[in-house]
Amino acid sequence: MANILGVSRGGYYKFIESRKSVHQERDSYLLKRITSLFEESRQTYGSPRIHAVLKTEGEKVGLKRVARLMREAKLIARKRQRFKLTTKVDKRLPVAENLLQRDFTAQRPNQKWVSDITYIWTSMGWLYVAVILDLFSRQVVGLSMSQKQTKDLVIRALQQAIRHRGHPQALVHHSDRGSQYASHDFQNLLKAYGITPSMSGTGNCYDNAAMESFFATLKGECTFFEHYKNRDQAKNSIFDYCFIFYNQERIHSTLGYMSPKEFETRALTLEERVY
Numbered sequence: 001m002a003n004i005l006g007v008s009r010g011g012y013y014k015f016i017e018s019r020k021s022v023h024q025e026r027d028s029y030l031l032k033r034i035t036s037l038f039e040e041s042r043q044t045y046g047s048p049r050i051h052a053v054l055k056t057e058g059e060k061v062g063l064k065r066v067a068r069l070m071r072e073a074k075l076i077a078r079k080r081q082r083f084k085l086t087t088k089v090d091k092r093l094p095v096a097e098n099l100l101q102r103d104f105t106a107q108r109p110n111q112k113w114v115s116d117i118t119y120i121w122t123s124m125g126w127l128y129v130a131v132i133l134d135l136f137s138r139q140v141v142g143l144s145m146s147q148k149q150t151k152d153l154v155i156r157a158l159q160q161a162i163r164h165r166g167h168p169q170a171l172v173h174h175s176d177r178g179s180q181y182a183s184h185d186f187q188n189l190l191k192a193y194g195i196t197p198s199m200s201g202t203g204n205c206y207d208n209a210a211m212e213s214f215f216a217t218l219k220g221e222c223t224f225f226e227h228y229k230n231r232d233q234a235k236n237s238i239f240d241y242c243f244i245f246y247n248q249e250r251i252h253s254t255l256g257y258m259s260p261k262e263f264e265t266r267a268l269t270l271e272e273r274v275y
Contacts, residue, residue, distance in 0.1 A: 030054075030061060031069050038075045042245060044221040046070075046077040052257035078221050095182055099198035100174045104210040106136040109264055110168030113141065115157065115175045116211040117149060118218075120238070122228035129238060130157040130180075132173075133214055134165075137267075138252060139260035140214075140242045141165055145235050151183040158186070162193060174198040176208055218242070 002009050037050050045053075047067035054061055070076075106112045112135040120127045128149040132142030142161030146153045158173070173195050175181040181199065190197050200207030222241040228234040248261045255263040 027065075027069060030059070030065070031073060033057075033059070034066060034069055035073065035075065038070070038077075041250070042078075042221065043075075044078050044250070048253065049251055049257065052251060052253075056257070078225060094187075095177050096197035096199045098174075098201055098207060099172055099196065100207070102207060102209065104135050106134070109134055109136045109268070110165050110171050111136060113161065113171060113173045114208055114211045115142070115154065115173065115181070116208055116215065117153065117178065117180065118215045119149070120219075120223050120228070120234050122231050122234045124230045127228075127231045127234045128153055130154045131211070131214065131218075131242070132157050132161045133210060134260075134264075135210060137255065137260040137264040138210070138214070139247050139264060143239065143242055145231075145238065147231055149180070151180045151186055154180045155186055155189060158189060167193065169194065172196045172198050174200070174208065176200045177202060217246075 002012055033054065034050055037053055038045060041049070047063060047070050050070065051061070051063045051066045054066065100112065100114075104112075104114070113132050114135060115130065115132040117128055117130045120129060125147060128146055130142070130144045130153045131140060133139065134141050141164050142157040142159075144153050144155075144157035144160065146156075154175075162168075171194075173190055175198075177199050180186065181197075187197060205212055218238070218241065222237060223234070226234075226237055228237065247259065249259055251257045251259055252263075258266070
């Protein structure tokens with residue numbers, strides 16, 4: 001055949017050896033999809049999340065293979081960074097009982113909300129960020145940002161959450177004992193909407209671990225890798241991360257690898273079918 005085709009035996013065998021095997025072709029195909037998913041996740045997904053997405057797409061591939069391909073391509077997910085929160089407690093203000101007792105599960109939306117404040121550095125100074133999470137789906141329902149760490153910061157976050165969630169009933173709002181949350185104005189607002197307050201124990205970050213985890217995710221996947229020139233730039237970045245990526249796109253292992261929005265939508269649809 002080599003004589004008929006006018007090629008050398010050495011050239012033929014070189015051609016055969018250079019061809020990719022079926023396994024190599026499959027790896028090449030998977031790597032392209034893995035790389036695409038990795039970029040779509042803003043470089044935040046590790047192999048477990050990438051594997052979960054591939055499974056939902058109908059791909060038959062093992063977690064170890066996904067991990068190997070990502071490792072060989074040096075696709076390394078952004079890692080959470082440790083950070084420190086500051087809570088200013090005013091002993092003159094009343095505090096509420098800890099109703100959660102570290103139970104961060106909820107059976108329905110708008111049953112338990114958790115809230116806290118963190119801060120982000122910009123070239124123009126600190127930006128303080130108040131967030132409210134719904135523990136049912138871990139969805140961000142309230143967000144407020146300001147250059148000052150005042151009671152107005154947490155009041156605006158609560159007002160936004162109430163507007164977004166349609167004035168929920170039988171709701172518990174959990175926070176730390178910071179002066180912003182313990183302030184008379186904030187507590188009066190909770191009372192006006194029939195919301196039951198709950199507060200962590202003194203200096204115990206584990207009592208609000210769900211919020212601590214969210215802030216670690218926010219900083220580890222978003223703000224830690226940015227150098228904000230001013231507060232407006234930081235605000236836009238954080239708003240986009242919380243309401244566009246985190247709520248609607250980012251899948252959570254605790255939610256069966258669904259986004260908060262998808263998880264909540266499916267739960268409400270199922271409830272409607274039952275009733």
